[in-house]
Every structure is written in C-alpha cells, then in structure tokens.
Amino acid sequence: MTETVSPAIRIVVAIILLMVVAPLVVPLLMSISDTAFIVFPPQGFTLKWYAAVLANPEARGSFLFSLELAAIVTTVSLVLGIPCAAGLTRFKVPGQDIMLGIILSPLIVPLIVTGIALLQFFSMMNFRATLLQLVIGHTVVCLPYVIRSVSASFVLANRNLEDAAAVLGAPPHVVATRIVWPQVRPGILAGGVFCFIVSFDDYPISMWLADGNHFPIPLYLYTVIERSFDPSIAAIASLMIFFALLLVLVIERVFGINLARLAS
Amino acid sequence: MTDISRRKFGKLALATAALAAPLAAPAGFVRNGFAAGKEIHVGIWGGSQGEFVKKEIIPAFEKDFNCKVTAEEGFTLANVGKMRATKDNPKFSVMFIDDVAIPICKAEDLIDQLPKGDMPALANLYDKFAFGGWGSALAISVASMFHNTAVSPPASYADLWKPEYAGKLKLVSPKNTPSVFFLIVAASIKSGKPFAEAQYLIDDSFDKVAELKPNIMNLFDNGPQAANEVAQGQADIGLLELSKYIYPYTAKGAPVTMSFPKEGSFAGNNCQVLVKGGPNRDVAVAFMNRMLEPKVQKAFSEYALTAPPVSGIEFSADTLKYIAYPLSEMDKRGLFTPDWEFINAKRSAWTEKMNGIFAV
Amino acid sequence: MAAGPVAGRFSRPAEMFWTAFSSTRHTGLFLVAPALLFLAIWFLWPVLSMIVSSFSSHSVDGVMVEGITFENYTRLFSSDLYFRILMRTVRIALLTSLCAMVFAYPLAIAIARGGPSLARLVTITILAPLLVNVVVRSYGWQTILNKAGAFAWILKQVGITSPPVLLYTEWAVLIACVHVYLPFMVMPLAAAIGRIDRTVEEAARVAGATRLKVFIRIVFPLSLPGLAVGASLVFSLSSAAYVTPQILGGNFSPLLGTLIEQQILTLNDWPFGAAISTLLIVMVLTVNLVFLNAVNRRFARWTESAR
Numbered sequence: 001m002t003e004t005v006s007p008a009i010r011i012v013v014a015i016i017l018l019m020v021v022a023p024l025v026v027p028l029l030m031s032i033s034d035t036a037f038i039v040f041p042p043q044g045f046t047l048k049w050y051a052a053v054l055a056n057p058e059a060r061g062s063f064l065f066s067l068e069l070a071a072i073v074t075t076v077s078l079v080l081g082i083p084c085a086a087g088l089t090r091f092k093v094p095g096q097d098i099m100l101g102i103i104l105s106p107l108i109v110p111l112i113v114t115g116i117a118l119l120q121f122f123s124m125m126n127f128r129a130t131l132l133q134l135v136i137g138h139t140v141v142c143l144p145y146v147i148r149s150v151s152a153s154f155v156l157a158n159r160n161l162e163d164a165a166a167v168l169g170a171p172p173h174v175v176a177t178r179i180v181w182p183q184v185r186p187g188i189l190a191g192g193v194f195c196f197i198v199s200f201d202d203y204p205i206s207m208w209l210a211d212g213n214h215f216p217i218p219l220y221l222y223t224v225i226e227r228s229f230d231p232s233i234a235a236i237a238s239l240m241i242f243f244a245l246l247l248v249l250v251i252e253r254v255f256g257i258n259l260a261r262l263a264s
Numbered sequence: 265m266t267d268i269s270r271r272k273f274g275k276l277a278l279a280t281a282a283l284a285a286p287l288a289a290p291a292g293f294v295r296n297g298f299a300a301g302k303e304i305h306v307g308i309w310g311g312s313q314g315e316f317v318k319k320e321i322i323p324a325f326e327k328d329f330n331c332k333v334t335a336e337e338g339f340t341l342a343n344v345g346k347m348r349a350t351k352d353n354p355k356f357s358v359m360f361i362d363d364v365a366i367p368i369c370k371a372e373d374l375i376d377q378l379p380k381g382d383m384p385a386l387a388n389l390y391d392k393f394a395f396g397g398w399g400s401a402l403a404i405s406v407a408s409m410f411h412n413t414a415v416s417p418p419a420s421y422a423d424l425w426k427p428e429y430a431g432k433l434k435l436v437s438p439k440n441t442p443s444v445f446f447l448i449v450a451a452s453i454k455s456g457k458p459f460a461e462a463q464y465l466i467d468d469s470f471d472k473v474a475e476l477k478p479n480i481m482n483l484f485d486n487g488p489q490a491a492n493e494v495a496q497g498q499a500d501i502g503l504l505e506l507s508k509y510i511y512p513y514t515a516k517g518a519p520v521t522m523s524f525p526k527e528g529s530f531a532g533n534n535c536q537v538l539v540k541g542g543p544n545r546d547v548a549v550a551f552m553n554r555m556l557e558p559k560v561q562k563a564f565s566e567y568a569l570t571a572p573p574v575s576g577i578e579f580s581a582d583t584l585k586y587i588a589y590p591l592s593e594m595d596k597r598g599l600f601t602p603d604w605e606f607i608n609a610k611r612s613a614w615t616e617k618m619n620g621i622f623a624v
Numbered sequence: 625m626a627a628g629p630v631a632g633r634f635s636r637p638a639e640m641f642w643t644a645f646s647s648t649r650h651t652g653l654f655l656v657a658p659a660l661l662f663l664a665i666w667f668l669w670p671v672l673s674m675i676v677s678s679f680s681s682h683s684v685d686g687v688m689v690e691g692i693t694f695e696n697y698t699r700l701f702s703s704d705l706y707f708r709i710l711m712r713t714v715r716i717a718l719l720t721s722l723c724a725m726v727f728a729y730p731l732a733i734a735i736a737r738g739g740p741s742l743a744r745l746v747t748i749t750i751l752a753p754l755l756v757n758v759v760v761r762s763y764g765w766q767t768i769l770n771k772a773g774a775f776a777w778i779l780k781q782v783g784i785t786s787p788p789v790l791l792y793t794e795w796a797v798l799i800a801c802v803h804v805y806l807p808f809m810v811m812p813l814a815a816a817i818g819r820i821d822r823t824v825e826e827a828a829r830v831a832g833a834t835r836l837k838v839f840i841r842i843v844f845p846l847s848l849p850g851l852a853v854g855a856s857l858v859f860s861l862s863s864a865a866y867v868t869p870q871i872l873g874g875n876f877s878p879l880l881g882t883l884i885e886q887q888i889l890t891l892n893d894w895p896f897g898a899a900i901s902t903l904l905i906v907m908v909l910t911v912n913l914v915f916l917n918a919v920n921r922r923f924a925r926w927t928e929s930a931r
Contacts, residue, residue: 005738006835012730017749023764023803024756026774030767037496037518038767040774058318084659091652099660106667110864110908112881113674113901114667116888120677120898121670123349140667143659201757203867204881211355212305212336221759223337225766225871226486227310234767237760244755248748341890348892431789437875439890482792482874498771498791612891616705619886623878624708 024241031234038231049235059236062220069131069216070199073138077195080139081146082188088147089154107144111204114140119208130214137205142198146191153187154180189255197247299329302544304357304551307343308335309534311488312512313403316567325554331547340365340441347374347539357542358551360402362441363533364604366395375399375537382549385556385574390591393533393573402555403570405506405532406588406599407442410491410522415500417523422453424501425472429479432500434490437483438618442504444607445530447473447614448600449504452527459528459600463607466614474621483622488513495520506532511569511586531599534570565589671905678898696899706883710903713879716794717863720801721855724809727802728854732813733843737822747814750807758804762871765800766791769872792874800872801862808861809854816850817843852919856912863908880904 026040034044053059087093088100106114118137127133157180165175203218210219221240224233306322308314314337322333338346340362347359351374361369369375377397380386386400393401411417418424424433436442451469452462462469481499484490487509490502495518502510507522514521536552538545554560561572566579571589579589588594681693700706731750735743753761768774769790779787790796820843828838866881873882880900887897 005734005742009730009733010742013734013746016727016731017746020749020753020803020806022774023761023768023800024753026767027760027764036516037492039496040767040772040777080659080662083655087652087655091655093652093656099656102660102663102668106663108860108905108909108912109667109671110860110881110901110904112864112866112884113904114671116884116897116901117670117674118666120674120894121666124673126353128353128355136666140663143663147659197755201755203758204864207866207885212334218757218759221757221763222867222871223310225489225759225763227315227488233763237763240760241756244752247755248752345889345892439886481789482876485875493770496770496772612893615886615891616703619878620703620705622876624705 027234027237028241030231031238033231033234036230038234042231049230049232050239052232053236053239059217059220059224062215062217065214066200066217069134069138069214070196072135073142073199074192074196076135076139077142077146078188078192081143081191082150085147085150085154089151103147104144106140111141111202112207115205115208118205122209130209130211133209134206134214134216137209138199138202141202141205142195145194145198149191149194150184150187153184156187157183186256193251193255299331299544299547299550301331302547303332303334304542304544304547305334305336305355306551307338307346307356307359307361309339309360310337310486311509311568313508313534313564313568313570316564320563320567321554321560325551329547329550331544333547333551339439341439344368344374348372354539354542356539357544357548359537359539361399361535361537363395363401363535363601364441364444364608366399366535366537367605368608369537370398374540376540378538378552379549382546383553383556385553385558388558388574388576389556390573390575392591393535395535399535399537400552400556401533401535401573403508403534403565403568404573404588404594405508405534405570406522406524406597407445407504407506407530407532408522408524409501409503410494410505410510410520411501412494412497412499413519413521414497417501417525419526421449421525421527424479424503425453425476427478429500431479431481433476433479433481434494434499434502435476435480435483435622436487436490436502436504437485438615439485440487441532442506442530443618444602444611444614445504448530448602449527450476459530459602463602466610470617470621473618477621480622491518491520504530506534507586508532508534508568508570512567515569515586528598528600531594531601533573533601674898675902675905677895678902680895696896697903699896700899700903706900709878709880709883710907712794712877713863714907716798716801716869716877716879717859719798720805720862721809721858723798723802724806724858725851725855727806728809728813731806731810732817732847732850735810735814736817736820750810753803754807758867759871761804762800762868765796765803765872769796769799791872792876794873794877796872797865797869797877797879800868801865804865804868805858805861808857809851812850812853812857813847814850816847820846848919852916856915859911859915860908863911864904 029042030038030040031049032045032047033039033042034046034048035042084103088096088103093099115137118133118140122128122133161183162175162179165179166172170178201218202216203222206216206219210216217240221236224236306317308317314335318335322335325331326333336346336356343359343361344365346356347354347369350356351372359369359375366375375398378386378400380397386394389400393404395401409417409421423429436446447466447469448459448463450472451457451465452459454469454472455462455465457465484493484502487505490499490505491510491513493499494502495513497519510520510522536555538548538552542548555564556574558574558577561574562577562579564570565572565577565587566583569583569586571587571594575590577589579587588597588599678696679692679694681695700710731746734746738746766773770776771789771791773791775790776787790799825838825842828842829835833841863879864881865879866885869877869879869882873879875882878886880903884897884900884904887893887900
C-alpha cells in the first residue's frame with residue numbers, strides 16, 4: 001500500500017491543528033502571569049489566580065450545579081430514550097416516520113429559539129420551579145441524541161443471535177439481558193456521555209431559564225469574562241480546559257468509547 | 265488583585281465584621297424572628313457593587329435575620345423586564361434599578377411605596393433621593409468620560425468627533441442607562457445648547473451620532489469590561505460610564521480614570537424599589553432598610569466609590585477624592601439629571617435608531 | 625457468576641411480565657409514548673405557541689392584544705436594519721460553512737487515509753475542543769485577537785508594527801465560528817471519504833492522474849453526501865450562534881440571535897422576538913432542505929458520470 005497522504009497535506013494539517021489548539025493554549029499562558037491585568041506575553045510566574053478561583057464559592061457552586069444538572073438530565077434522557085429507541089427499531093409503531101420526525105425535530109430548531117419558546121411557555125403556565133425548567137429544557141435537546149445513538153446500536157445488533165437464543169429456549173428477558181444488552185451497551189454509553197456533555201456545556205437554553213440559585217457554569221463563565229479584571233479569568237478558562245481533557249481521558253479509558261464515535 | 269486592593273479588602277472585611285457583630289448579637293432572635301426561614305429574591309447590579317452586596321451585605325443580613333437572600337445580577341432594563349414578566353406572581357421582592365426606571369415601574373404598577381414606619385433608616389435620606397416615596401437611592405455616581413491615564417482627554421466632548429480618535433473610542437451600548445447621557449451629549453454638541461435643553465432635541469441629533477461612528481471601536485455592554493480594555497490600552501477613551509464602574513479600578517492602581525468635559529456631567533442614581541406583591545414583604549423591607557443603614561452605606565460607598573444618599577457619613581480624604589459628598593458638594597458640581605419621563609417614552613425608538621447606525 | 629441466582633429469582637415474574645408485555649400489538653407504542661409525549665408537551669407545544677404569538681401585536685406595557693396581525697413580519701422586512709442583520713447572519717453562516725469546508729478536507733483526508741496514529745491525533749485534536757465550553761473558546765479568541773493580544777504580538781515579532789485590530793469585527797466572529805463548528809464538518813466528511821473505495825484512487829494514480837486530479841475527479845464528488853451533511857450542520861449552528869458574536873462582535877456585528885435577545889430582554893417586545901425566532905427556524909429549515917436536496921441530485925449525476 002502506498003502512502004496516501006501527501007507531505008503537503010501533512011503540513012497543512014499541522015498548521016490547522018495548531019490554529020485549533022491556539023485559543024486553548026493562550027489562556028493557559030496568560031493564567032500564570034504575575035500581573036494585575038491580562039497581558040501577552042505573560043510576565044513572571046504565579047499560581048495565585050488558580051488559588052483565587054478555587055477558593056471562590058460562586059465558581060464552585062456553579063460548577064457543582066452544572067454537574068448535578070447534567071447527571072439528572074442524562075438519567076432522564078436515558079430512561080425516556082432507551083425504551084423509545086427499542087420501540088422504534090424492534091416493534092411496529094403506527095406512523096413511524098412522523099414519530100421519528102417529532103423526535104428529531106429539536107435538533108433542527110435553533111437552541112436559542114427553543115429556550116425562548118420554553119421560557120414563554122413556562123411563564124404562561126405560571127410554572128416556577130427553576131431546576132425542573134432547566135431539566136426539561138436540557139432534556140428536550142439531549143433526548144434526540146440519545147435516541148439516535150441507541151437506535152443505531154439496536155439496528156446494528158445481530159438479530160440472528162437473538163433468534164438463535166430464542167430457538168434454543170432462552171426466555172425473552174434472558175435474550176434481552178444476555179444477548180441484546182451487550183450489543184447495545186456501547187450505543188447507550190455513547191448517547192449518555194454525549195448527553196452529559198451537551199447539558200454541561202449548554203448556554204443558549206440556560207440563559208433564558210436559569211436564576212440566581214440555579215446558575216450553570218457556562219453562564220457563570222460569561223459573567224466572569226464580562227466583569228473580571230485580572231488573570232483569574234484566564235485561570236478559570238484553563239481549569240475548564242483541564243476538566244475537558246480529564247473528560248476525554250475518562251471517556252476513552254473508563255468508558256472505552258472512541259471519541260470519534262460521539263461525533264458520528 | 266493588587267496588593268493595594270487586598271489590603272483594602274482586609275480592612276473592609278474587618279469593618280463589616282465589626283458592624284455586623286453588635287447588630288446581630290443582642291437583638292437577633294427577638295427582633296428579627298419574623299424573618300426566620302424565609303427567602304427573598306433580590307435583583308442587583310453587576311460589577312463591584314454587586315460583588316460587595318453578594319459577599320458582604322447579604323451574608324451579614326442572612327445571619328442577623330436567619331433568612332435567605334438570593335441575588336441575581338442584571339442591568340436596569342433587564343431587571344424591569346423580570347418584574348414585568350412575573351407581574352401576576354412576583355418572584356423578586358426587591359429590585360435595584362436606576363432612577364430612570366422608577367417612573368416606568370410606577371406607571372406600570374410594578375412597585376409599592378416604601379413603608380416609612382418600618383424603615384427607620386429612611387430618616388437620614390436626602391429628600392432629593394426619595395422619589396416621592398417610590399424607592400430610595402442607594403448610591404450616587406457621576407457619569408462621564410473615562411480614559412487611559414496615558415492619554416490626555418479632551419476638554420470638550422466636541423473634540424471626540426475629530427479624526428484623530430478614529431477607532432479609539434468605546435461607546436456604551438443602547439441597553440445601558442448611560443447611553444441616554446451620550447445621546448444628550450450628542451444633541452448638545454450639535455445644537456450648542458446645555459443638557460437641559462438638548463435632551464429634547466435628541467430626535468434631530470442622530471446624524472451627529474452617526475458622524476461619530478468611524479471613531480468608535482465597539483459598543484460595550486458592560487462597564488467593568490470596558491474599563492479593563494481601556495486600562496489595557498485597547499481603546500483610549502470610553503464614552504460615558506458611571507464612576508462606580510471606573511473608580512474602584514482606579515483605586516486599585518489600574519491606569520484608567522475619569523475626566524469631566526466642560527459641557528458637564530450626569531448624575532447616576534442607583535436606586536432600590538419594593539416590588540408590588542413580592543414574597544415576604546417584611547423581610548424585603550428589612551433588607552431595604554439595611555441597605556440604607558449608616559454603617560452599610562459607609563462600607564458600600566467606600567467599596568464602590570459612590571456617594572451615599574443619606575446624610576451624616578464621615579469619609580476619609582482618600583475616598584472624598586472620588587465622590588461628591590455631602591449634598592452641598594453634589595449641588596456644587598451641578599450634576600445633570602435628565603427628564604426621564606420624556607426619555608422613557610422614546611427609548612425603544614432610540615434603541616432602534618442606534619441599532620440602525622451601529623449594528624449594520 | 626452473580627447474575628445466575630439473581631436472574632433465577634426474578635425469572636418467573638420477569639418472564640411472565642415480559643411475555644405478556646412484548647406480545648401485545650401496542651408494545652412499540654408503549655415504549656415510544658413517554659419520550660414522544662415529553663417532546664410533544666415540552667417542545668412542540670411551546671415552539672408552536674411561540675410561532676402563534678408572533679402573530680399577536682404588542683402594546684406598550686407588555687400586555688398582548690388578541691387577534692392576528694402580520695405587523696411583526698412587515699416590520700422585519702420593511703426596515704432596512706433588520707433585513708441587513710438577517711443578511712449578515714446568512715453571510716456569516718455561509719462563509720463559516722465555506723471556510724470550514726476548506727479546512728475540513730485536508731483534516732478529513734488525514735483521518736480517512738492517514739495511518740492509524742495520524743488519524744487518531746487529528747481526530748482527538750479536532751474533537752477534544754468540543755468538550756471545552758463555547759464561552760471559554762470565545763474568550764480564548766478574544767485574548768488572541770485583541771489589540772494587545774497574541775496575534776498582534778506575533779505580528780510585531782515579524783516586524784509588522786501596526787497590526788489590524790480584528791477583535792470586535794465580523795472577522796473575529798467568523799474566525800471563532802469556524803473554530804467552534806469545524807468538527808461538525810470534519811467528521812461527516814471523514815466518514816464519507818472513508819467509504820470511498822481506495823482501489824479507485826489507486827487505479828487513477830497508476831493511470832497517471834495527479835493527486836489534485838484524483839481529488840477533483842474522485843474524492844470530491846464521492847464525498848459530496850458527507851459535505852452536504854456537514855455544511856447543513858455548520859450553517860444551522862452558526863446562523864443561530866449567540867455566544868460567539870456576543871463576545872467577539874462588540875455589538876458591531878449582531879446576528880439574529882443577539883437581536884432576539886435584545887427584543888426580549890431589553891425592549892420586552894415578545895411578539896417581535898417571536899417573529900425573529902420564527903424567521904430563524906424557517907431559514908434553517910429551508911437551507912437544510914434545499915441544500916441536502918440539491919447535493920443529493922447533483923450527487924446522483926456525478927456518480928452516474930463516474931460509472
């Protein structure tokens with residue numbers, strides 16, 4: 001087999017990757033600058049901005065709240081999404097195309113619009129529980145991803161194995177747990193992880209629904225960018241980048257999901 | 265934070281602790297029992313004022329009254345929007361807004377008059393800041409031009425239209441109150457009339473506003489961020505912001521400060537209002553009273569470098585450099601307060617015109 | 625195995641339940657119903673009622689007036705202002721798709737045709753930033769593009785003393801949008817290129833075609849379905865972008881998203897905000913349909929001629 005990627009393309013790829021990484025590396029450099037305002041190139045070395053951010057109860061509170069919210073949203077999405085995917089792929093459902101259309105429609109409507117529509121709807125119904133509003137808003141966006149990912153793995157699962165097990169006398173629930181489950185598990189994991197990330201990073205839905213008590217980390221980051229004067233903003237950005245790297249590791253090592261799978 | 269600010273912060277923390285202790289200890293359970301376990305939502309501003317309210321005033325109040333106060337940051341028009349959106353079933357009990365919005369809130373029946381009998385701290389409030397009982401000022405700022413200390417600011421606003429400032433100015437965005445001040449300045453430059461007359465000529469002055477466009481780098485939504493960028497030298501001059509957003513950074517040693525062109529300056533009155541039908545009104549009233557108590561006012565004013573609306577507070581010479589206090593000093597500076605009722609009716613149309621100039 | 629006794633203990637009731645449940649005609653419907661109902665109530669209903677509200681008029685104190693009016697839509701199109709913001713949104717979204725395409729091809733080729741380690745390096749570097757919040761990434765660009773930032777510093781090192789200020793221009797918004805949405809172009813393209821039979825390319829190379837020719841005549845046409853998916857994704861996402869233009873556009877280059885926020889949060893004009901939102905939905909839908917359709921038809925023709 002000959003080399004199919006030419007050196008010219010390799011160079012271009014290297015340059016593009018550098019540009020992709022640049023906006024993540026520059027805040028990192030600035031976060032260690034020992035100056036009262038943000039300067040480039042950074043001067044001196046200090047970790048005091050990190051200490052300041054870690055000691056900040058607001059930053060911690062928002063971070064923990066976002067984790068909690070994403071965990072709830074992932075659970076709800078999986079509980080609703082797995083049966084739905086099974087129903088769509090394994091059973092006859094009347095009006096299947098229309099249903100699929102409804103289920104995937106949140107992916108087409110711009111998030112910022114979904115957010116306002118929900119805000120208007122909630123205030124019309126005098127529905128005030130903020131946490132519940134956020135859970136509903138995020139689940140609306142995450143559910144289609146879960147259903148898509150889990151459906152795909154149901155479709156890919158080998159039905160001959162199920163038939164063989166059934167013929168050999170395995171009762172349906174055993175077929176479900178021993179034959180189907182191991183095959184759809186990667187799809188469920190990938191859907192769940194993707195759902196968690198979408199919820200954790202959401203801005204356009206939360207910006208309409210959040211309040212002072214329920215203030216997800218993306219909104220907090222935005223207010224920090226607006227009001228902060230010193231490199232602590234670069235430090236908090238760097239911490240978020242470290243957290244993302246940790247997430248990559250967890251996803252790849254612990255869950256054994258290839259990152260590429262999430263995007264497909 | 266710089267060393268200066270850290271030292272200052274330490275002093276402040278001590279001061280607040282000292283004032284909180286005697287208030288809390290003797291009277292706590294008996295006097296403030298009514299508030300126990302209750303919660304109120306308060307809409308506040310961002311920037312250093314918001315920071316101080318969140319970090320100092322609210323925790324002390326919560327401790328004294330054994331209640332919970334949740335603060336949400338916003339700017340005046342957004343805070344009014346929040347009150348409107350929840351008018352039938354209010355969520356907020358106290359709102360911090362600029363004086364500009366008090367007539368709106370009154371007309372739309374969003375707020376109540378303050379109960380004088382339950383707010384002893386109102387006794388020291390200057391009449392000028394009582395708004396007929398429909399709210400009280402909390403902090404008086406001066407709105408003017410701010411600049412990087414490396415540049416020398418022009419003595420007149422008219423100079424800003426000169427080509428030498430191309431791309432060097434930051435202008436406040438139409439969502440913020442000081443945007444109206446800018447429109448008055450533009451009208452005044454065009455007509456040559458003082459602010460008091462120029463404010464009625466704004467409709468005819470948008471051509472003057474459009475002429476300034478080549479000199480504007482961007483429209484900023486947020487005072488602290490604009491102050492930051494001017495301090496970094498990204499822009500030379502910022503057009504109209506309240507001193508409360510600028511001076512705290514000046515005092516921290518950042519190379520940004522304010523200047524006062526000969527046409528005059530504006531009064532920026534930050535106020536609090538009592539939301540009509542808001543939850544736990546008794547706690548809300550106690551909170552508003554707390555905001556006006558002399559010790560809170562002193563610490564609050566020193567932190568954000570604003571003048572208090574109440575009489576009888578002593579400041580150090582260092583602080584008095586930045587604020588116009590007491591009342592006689594404010595009057596001497598002749599700070600201009602626009603005709604808000606006239607302006608409010610036009611605000612939406614003006615925002616659209618500003619969009620038409622800058623957003624295309 | 626621990627599963628054995630547990631399964632045994634529960635097998636009777638579970639089996640009975642499952643047999644009874646899975647044998648009815650409506651099992652599929654039962655399984656789908658909860659998710660479907662959830663989305664019908666919390667997505668379809670709110671969005672439809674928002675669209676309906678865009679036909680109501682607005683009175684000064686924020687109370688909606690009954691009746692149907694097209695006032696909000698005529699206002700959208702009668703004023704030069706809103707039309708130009710609409711055009712800017714379309715322009716930025718198209719340019720973002722175009723730039724993303726140009727950058728994505730080399731990356732996709734590296735993923736689909738490079739060795740395993742190159743493919744993995746590119747994939748991880750492209751996808752990992754997706755886990756970093758958009759706010760943080762936009763901030764990163766702010767630190768690079770501002771007047772005293774990294775970009776200006778680098779230009780100064782190579783002797784350019786008065787660097788162009790990119791922050792708070794449409795360029796800044798475009799650069800950050802391309803960065804944020806690039807992965808959505810790369811992945812479908814890489815998948816499409818990966819599906820192309822390598823032997824076709826190799827045959828063409830053996831027959832003397834240059835690499836460029838192979839790309840133009842084989843790789844590009846056969847990757848069009850992937851391109852269509854990627855382009856419609858990037859267009860939809862960037863036309864609805866809010867955070868990036870807000871942080872990097874400095875109110876000089878608002879897109880429809882910013883306009884919606886301004887109408888609703890600052891001016892409290894809900895019906896007009898709803899009208900802009902409806903317009904955004906219609907725009908995204910149309911572009912998706914038209915684009916996917918056109919490319920599919922084109923693709924059919926291309927493959928025919930390739931045969």
